[in-house]
Amino acid sequence: MIRKTLNASRLQDEVSRRIHRIHEIVEDGVKIRVPQPQKQEPDKTGCNWTMKHFGNAIGYERVVAEVLDAVRAEYNLSEDTKDIHSLFADPEGS
Template identity: 70%
Template sequence: MRKTLNASRLQAEVSRRLHRRHEVVEDGVKIGVPRPQLQEPDKAGCNWDMKHFGNAAGFEREIAAVLSEVRAQYNLSTETKDESNPFD
């Protein structure tokens, strides 16, 4: 059963894991992580994906590995926040 995160937290989790990878740390590169995009659940049941990472040339394998890990653990929240209540 996957946990659910909103788009900002999901983006931050992918970024955190990606920038902890040895190959990324070693090169000192900052990879731009896009916001997750909602999609129909795939065969595994994941309802989101990310495409078009910035400054990613040469790090495709690390990105794919992190996405695979995070997509297996989390789904993107589909709940919308009620903007009329600022205290929510």
């Protein structure tokens, strides 16, 4: 499977969104702090990022790991470090 790419903040948001929709976490009213993804050399699966040190995740390590594994299988961390302002620039430069 070819991975899609996301920047660090979008990856962080995706992991957070998936974690916070898990029934057990919603039911318990827990807010888990999701760290920024850290770039790494591609592993044996081809994933080029990881996340460590989730906050307030004690007792939820298994479900957090499942979400992380699923997102890592779908996405790679973008190499692109464009300035946020370039998103709103006129493509013609006028």
